[in-house]
Amino acid sequence: MTSGPNAIECRGVSVEYGDVKALIDVSVGFAPRQIHAVVGQNGAGKTTFARVAAGIVQPVRGTLAIGGREVPVGSVGAARAAGIELVHQSFALPPSFTVAEAMEFGAASGRGVFTRGELQRRWRRHLESLGVTVSPRERIRDLPVETQQAVEIARALVTDAKVLILDEPTAVLSPSGIDNLFARLRVMQANGVTILLILHKIREVLSVAETVTVLRGGRLIEGPIPTAETDAGHLASAIIGSGLESLSTIDREALVGADDEPEHEATTPAMAAERSVPVLELRGVSTRADTEGPALRDISLAVGRGEIVGVAGVEGNGQRTLVRAVADLADLARGAIVLNGDDVTRRPLVERRASGLRVIPFERNTEGLSLSSPLWENWSARTLLLGGLLNLINPARLRRDCDDSLKTWDVRFSSSSQLAGSLSGGNAQKVILAREIDGTATLIIAAQPTRGLDVGATAFVWRALREAKARGCGILLISSDLDELFDISDRVVVMLSGRISGEFRPPYHLGEVGAAMTGAGR
Amino acid sequence: MIGPLTQVFRALVFVLIGLILCGIIFEFAGYSAWLMFQSIAEGAFLSARAWQNSLRWALPLFLTATGVVISFRCGFFNIGAQGQFYMGAIAATFVVDGLTGYPPALVIPLTFLAGIVGGAVWALWPGLLRVRSGTDEVITTLMGNFLAGLFLVYVTSGPLKDPSGTGQAASSRPVEAIYRIGAANSLSPAIIAICVLVGIGAWVLVNRTSFGVLSSLAGRNPIMVVWQGARLSRLGLAGFVLGGALAGLAGTIEVMGPIGRLSSGMLPTHGFTAILIALVANLSILATAFVSVFFGGLAAAGLYLPVLAGLPAAAIDIINAAIALFITARAWPKRLTNLFRSRRSAA
Secondary structure, eight states: OOOOOOOOEEEEEEETTTTTEEEEEEEEEESSSSSSEOOTTTTSHHHHHHHHHHTTSSSSSEEEEETTEEEEETHHHHHTTTTEEEOOEEEOOOOOHHHOHHHHHEEEEEEEOHHHHHHHHHHHHHHHHHTTTOOTTSSSSGGGGHHHHHHHHHHTTTSSOSSSESSSTTTTTOHHOOOOOOOHHHHHTTTOOOOEEEEOOOOHHHHHEEEEEEETTEEEEHHHHEGGGHHHHHHHHHHHOOOOTTTTTTHHHHHHHSSSSSOOOOOOHHHHHHSSOEEEEEEEEOOBBBBTTTOOOOOOOEEEOEEEEEEESSSTHHHHHHHHHTTTTTTEEEEEETTEEOOOOTOOOHHHTTTTTTEESIIIIIIIIITTBBBHHHHHHHHHHSOOOOBBOOOOHHHHHHHHHHHHTTTSOOOTTTTTTGOOOOHHHHHHHHHHHHTOOEEEEEEETTTTTOHHHHHHHHHHHHHHTTOOOEEEEOOHHHHHHHHHSSHHHEEEEEEEEEEESSOOOHHHHHHHOOOOOO | OOHHHHHHHHHHHHHHHHHHHHHHHHHHSOOOOHHHHHHHHHHHSSSSHHHHHHHHHHHHHHHHHHHHHHHHHOOOOOOHHHHHHHHHHHHHHHHHHHHBTBBBBHHHHHHHHHHHHHHHHHHHHHHHHHHHHHHHHHHHHHHHHHHHHHHHHHHHHTTOOOTTOOEEEEEBBOHHHHOSSSSTTTHHHHHHHHHHHHHHHHHHHHHHHHHHHHHHHHHOOOOHHHHHTTOOOHHHHHHHHHHHHHHHHHHHHHHHHHHOBBBBSSSTHHHHHHHHHHHHEEEEEEEEEEEEEEEHHHHHTTTTHHHHTTTTHHHHHHHHHHHHHHHEEEEHHHHHHHHHHHHHOOO
16 A cells, blocks of 8 residues: 655654744654544644644754655745645634635736636636535635635645645534545545644544554654554553543543543432522523624523533634623623522623632633733732722732642742743643632633643643532533533533524433534434 | 843833934034033033932923823823823913912912813823724824824913013913912922822832732733723723823923923923833833933933033933834834744744
8 A cells, every 4th residue: 555655754853942842853754645643632742743744843853855855844835845735723714815816825826917707717616626615706704614624625735735734624623524524535535645634532533544643742652553553542541641540531531532422420410400599591692793703692591500511512603702791791682691690681790700700711811811911910810800999909918829829729830920921821721720710609611721731731620620510610611622521511502603502411422412513403 | 020120220221222322423413422421411410409400300200201101001002191291281370370369278279180180181082082982092192292282382372371471482471479389490399299299109009009900910911801800991091091190290390380381382392201211111110210310310411411512402302212212122022022922822
């Protein structure tokens, strides 16, 4: 099956971002005309590896050969000329372009002057040949996310690409979208393209790839090994590594998406929750349209005491609006929001917080923390807002309290006066947890609380949420990681186009939840 | 963590570079740089008389700069200190002129109140436009400066015109001696007392209240404090109004003290020098006090330059401009690197 030189060959590649070593002496080769997977945790160096191969990142050491011929490292032009195309994790097409314009933008050849109709004619056939059903007239921003990705892949193939690298292509897709993507990749493989997939779910690796390569902490752990010769358990250990034996099996599997249908221990459905007053109740909530995402349409949802309600859905289906509505940051058109039995629809966020609402926002570095402010200011903001603006404070005491609190939350820091931006992602998230999860919290909105965190920090966040739940907190967990939701939620609701399209209780079935995420089967 | 004074010291290094650059330019223009520096030093700091002069200029600058610091800390670039200074002075003059004849115990407090309110109102409308409809405050406050400057021309040659005035610049009637809080172009205990009180109050506000912490957070990341439940519009408006009020207070003091009347085109760079002071002081109140003395010294020395170095007094403006250039050049790369750092950690 393997013949000729490797499609991509890296030798001794090391990449450093300042003090951070992103890749350490990685040597690996990928055979042509196969689908290869590169797996690892967040921060293992997967994306950096993809960027080195595509010439975007300049390694400090190492060489790159494409199809047996060495190409200069750190040159996008050279890599593209040699036939490498990269589809980015976050899409890079200009939202205001039409599909045809985006295609032309990717193609290096062009006369420079053309009519719109000419462009559309030129690219319609290309799209059809790839099985992408989209009008070249449509604007990128109006396309559903799965079509956007298909267009992005089509754009990568406008030149005669021999190697296509896709960085976490499944992160934005529903389960059925993932199946479609994989089918499309197999067709391209049959046409002679070598495909390199950056993934972090073992389940997906086993279903699509022929070989798998594991990175951990910037080092090559193993690979490429044929997927036929390995199994989920082995890969999970390789990805996570040692040192996390304390994790329960179920958390371990959730972290890497190891099983097809995870066996769940019988989570006792929060029975008390249904008898007592819910900590959060949304009654027929609709919001006015704004630029930040789809409006909510008639959402009714309750979170009981000691209950974790998961919110699933393809990103951009109103999850953000839901959080903003609860936090009084979106404009309600209809409906009521009830916290602990009190109607707070017309009350500002500061009053909602006073009655126990806590928010771990989506964007840790902008909504959660002020990176250029000291830790103690970030940490004390919540409590300061409970009092008047002219209340006198004692900064020395706040710094001391902050020190104590951050220590109990296991934050690695040297001084509470250091800037929040000097912490790693996991530590920064722990600062937010330290601020938001306190004894008086009754409802915690956790929006993507583990995104971008390594395994240890992810497990830490899960433990914190479970402990808060044990104290009687209600928790609304928004996540795009179904394994995470299935692992720790008592109940999962699915959002689609601003509505709740389904509600599920354990044992969860991926297929059913996936159907609700895409609107299939209804 | 670097202390505020260390940061100021670093900023002063850039001030020094600005001075040296000016020295070189003046040297090439045919003046003696050495004589220039000498006369600046003599005019500003080398005698008791010079110190008195320096402080006469430093104290009103300190008040306005303190207001700029508070406003900038909230994250709003209210660069309208000059206009707010004028509006404070105009409002104060209307009151003191209109109430001439009443007892000073009534007139002086009312004049100060009017001056403070006048400055605050001139900051309030750009503030409201900013928080209500997102109008860029840099544009509105800058335009406000021109409006206030033209209004000053109007009132000094119209409603408040001194009919006996013979000077080049139109001006109001001189403030009656019984209402003055300081003699012409000199210091007075009253002015020093006001500045000390304002300085202490501002320091407490910035360093020892919830407002200080929250406004500094809001200044660095407004999105984060909104997610914490803060009302950004309130913090921002407070910053605008306090900034305007302090500039108005400085304007009142000039009318009631050292200048003793309102005149068209008076101290046309006061507000901008105050912004420069706030930036050099890195938005620290304590540092603002020291930096104000330095710039007050430069202002005092400006009067000596023509006499000693044969330089036009406007040379001080050139020096200030060069300093402004270096201070902003210092501030920008740092911000840019911060931006890149946060981008990278987000990636």
